[in-house]
Amino acid sequence: MKRILLFLLLTALAAGCRRPVLEDGNWNPRVREALEQLIATCGKDAPGYEPACKPYAVFDYDNTTIINDIAQTLLVYQIENLSFAFAPEDFRSVLTVGLEGWDTVYPGGVTPQGLVDDLVRDYAELYPLREDPAAFRALDAYKDFRAKLWYLSYNSGDAHPGSEFSCVWIATLLDGMDEAKVTSLTRESVNHWMEEPQMYRQDWTSPDGKVSVRVPKGLTLTPEMKGLYKALRDNGFDVYICSASVEAVVEAMACDPAYGIGLDPENVFGIRLRPTPDGTVHAVADSSYAQPYREGKVRCILENIAPGHNGRGPVLVAGDSNGDYAMLTSFKDLKVGLIVNCHGSGGIGGLTAAAAGKTPDVRLRGRETPLYVVQGRDPSEPGFIPDWESVPVPLLPEGSE
Numbered sequence: 001m002k003r004i005l006l007f008l009l010l011t012a013l014a015a016g017c018r019r020p021v022l023e024d025g026n027w028n029p030r031v032r033e034a035l036e037q038l039i040a041t042c043g044k045d046a047p048g049y050e051p052a053c054k055p056y057a058v059f060d061y062d063n064t065t066i067i068n069d070i071a072q073t074l075l076v077y078q079i080e081n082l083s084f085a086f087a088p089e090d091f092r093s094v095l096t097v098g099l100e101g102w103d104t105v106y107p108g109g110v111t112p113q114g115l116v117d118d119l120v121r122d123y124a125e126l127y128p129l130r131e132d133p134a135a136f137r138a139l140d141a142y143k144d145f146r147a148k149l150w151y152l153s154y155n156s157g158d159a160h161p162g163s164e165f166s167c168v169w170i171a172t173l174l175d176g177m178d179e180a181k182v183t184s185l186t187r188e189s190v191n192h193w194m195e196e197p198q199m200y201r202q203d204w205t206s207p208d209g210k211v212s213v214r215v216p217k218g219l220t221l222t223p224e225m226k227g228l229y230k231a232l233r234d235n236g237f238d239v240y241i242c243s244a245s246v247e248a249v250v251e252a253m254a255c256d257p258a259y260g261i262g263l264d265p266e267n268v269f270g271i272r273l274r275p276t277p278d279g280t281v282h283a284v285a286d287s288s289y290a291q292p293y294r295e296g297k298v299r300c301i302l303e304n305i306a307p308g309h310n311g312r313g314p315v316l317v318a319g320d321s322n323g324d325y326a327m328l329t330s331f332k333d334l335k336v337g338l339i340v341n342c343h344g345s346g347g348i349g350g351l352t353a354a355a356a357g358k359t360p361d362v363r364l365r366g367r368e369t370p371l372y373v374v375q376g377r378d379p380s381e382p383g384f385i386p387d388w389e390s391v392p393v394p395l396l397p398e399g400s401e
Helices: 002-017 029-042 061-065 071-083 086-094 113-127 132-137 140-155 165-175 179-194 223-234 246-254 295-304 325-329 347-358
Strands: 058-059 198-206 212-217 240-244 267-270 314-321 334-342 373-377 383-385
Touching: 002 071, 002 113, 029 334, 029 373, 058 061, 061 071, 061 240, 061 246, 061 325, 071 165, 071 179, 071 212, 071 240, 086 113, 086 165, 113 132, 113 140, 132 140, 132 198, 132 295, 140 165, 140 198, 140 212, 165 240, 165 267, 179 246, 198 295, 223 240, 223 383, 240 246, 240 295, 246 267, 267 325, 314 325, 325 347, 334 347, 347 373
Parallel strands: 058 240, 058 314, 240 267, 314 334, 334 373
Antiparallel strands: 198 212, 373 383
16 A cells, blocks of 8 residues: 555656746747647547557747748848849849839839839849948948838739749849758848847838838847747657748758757648759749648648648648638648737738637647637747737837947
8 A cells, every 4th residue: 555655656756847848938828828738639648549650730930939030031131231143244034033014103103113123223233232231231322222122022022913923022132042042041040030039010111212112120039939839849749840931941940950940840830942954943833733822831741741641631730821811721630720929910910819719628628620829929029929919010210230
């Protein structure tokens, strides 16, 4: 009897000392409970777990896995440092890959044709000074260049509604770089933005007043997300990224253990470009692949991930925007849909509002429908907060970084 009591006591003590499934952090308590329950009911210690057919999770990358957008912040970094691999005489052909609607009138009265003309002129003036940032940043040509290039990138998909064109076009600014250069430049950008104390937005206006844009700066990977990726893998889940950013750009951060995730490249799916004979970037989509843009994320999962799991869908999907709405709502095997609250509208806005208004019951066992939970964040910290609501991204004036 004494031995039994001692065994029970030691078991209780061990249970009391056992580390939580998710490390302490600023999780919304309801999100944390749902995730831990998911791991308990589907992970390697759960009855019926199949090592040969692991449950799996799919994460969006931009503003879900990380705070901010890796492709957009890379473009800002390129612009602010003139980090381009093409000469001025090649710039027009780079900018115009796939562009249509040359006479489309954008707000401010500008057209794609006019923007390209101005950008080619600006770049020719700035190019000789590309090794002297202080010199080129003082010029009106630079202020014109950065505002109009960002504006053209933001509006590049207007002639291709509903397609991934704008996600592909942003890669035009990587033209002439091989994969090693894209990787190193992306890591330069990530390291630079991770040194910023917060994520913020900044307005750029062209000197002629025709274009004014708001650009995102700063980037971080929260300890909570690092911990979630690790907890899932430690507990027998496979983990994938499905992103509408260029695949090589996402891999540069997500596959480097130094940043805290360290996924295999085979587990990262992003916008994939058509291979070129010399291995350099050319912004043309690979038509043989289901590009993970909006509904394409569902096709990408079904064609590239589900076959390795006996055709089953993910049990966890995490996203933040209407680009993730389809994959958050299309899989019958889904147990938990994790929404990072970025104040989205449309479908993701409705799903967020409905999830935030649900009862606190987060038990998953026996549920016929997936449980959606919402995680709040504060970009000015930057990080998660223990709530479903988020703090808006601050707007900082020029020179206040």
